[in-house]
Amino acid sequence: MIIKPDKEASLTLGLRALAKRLDRKHLLFDQISKELLQAEAGEYGEKFIMKQLEKLSFVMKIYVLHNITLRYPLSFQIDIVVITPYEVILVECKNIRGNVELKNRPRQMIRTLETGERRIFHHPEVQLEEYVYNLKKFFNQHYIKVPVNGIIVFPFNNVRIDYEDGYFPVLTARELISFLQQRPIKEKCIDAYAISRFLVAHLQSYEVYPLCRYYGIEIEAIQPGVFCPRCQCGQMQWIKRKWICTSCLHTDQKAHLLALQDYGMLIDKNITNKQAQHFLQLSNRHVIKRLLTTSAYYKVGATKQRKYQILL
Incomplete structure (x- = not known):
């Protein structure tokens, strides 16, 4: 069951407005345009993953929340949360194309395009580790005992993934349904519905407005x-x-x-x-x-x- 459906993030809406109104000659225009494209691509990938999870919810008792923000112990935002009868699984979505190498020493994600262009990103499991840790702390604060795990999902097949084994499984969206269906059954169940409602009750808004202040852009540059x-x-x-x-x-x-x-x-x-x-x-x-x-x-x-x- 989709408890919190996908909707466009406030940052994406703001970036779209900023790209539309920012002076084209402004020093940050190219950066804002690039960040908007990345945000839109990320949301497109998350929507595809949500569709896969919606299919699974008809045959498996799961609860799904999209784009949730919590404030304890630090403010953190999670792409997708899947709650099964046995565990809470955090889904880190990476909509990226090209040849992707996930390295462990040091932990980096290296993307190479067909043109030969190479770019180094933070390894997604570093951020996912932080999210898992924070959510466990959040649950402990409220005396809730529940296993919390994570997975990294690339939504589409326009990426070739080479990775060294890490802490979390790495999947494409098409593998997600079978992965969740094959998760080991544990003796102790959790109240998945109650936990989903508990998370919804503690959601916080992810606030970055006004973007001119966030990016240090002078108001005069806004059309x-x-x-x-x-x-x-x-x-x-x-x-x-x-x-x-x-x-x-x-x-x-x-x-x-x-x-x-x-x-x-x-x-x-x-x-x-x-x-x-x-x-x-x-x-x-x-x-x-x-x-x-x-x-x-x-x-x-x-x-x-x-x-x-x-x-x-």
């Missing part, structure tokens, strides 16, 4: 305006109570909501009327006030210095 949700390239203007795209002439009464979400993810969760005028490129403060107050934004502070809290 303001309401972007057209249809053509993604045209700027929209507010004319006769609706937004009209200057490129494709698409009309939309609520296009400002997406722009305000971008502001919240990139700059600040709170926005004043004056700030909204600049970011939405609309100088009529009365219209801005109406757009903010009718868009389910909370009011914060006195009238003169009033801010509106953006819901993300």
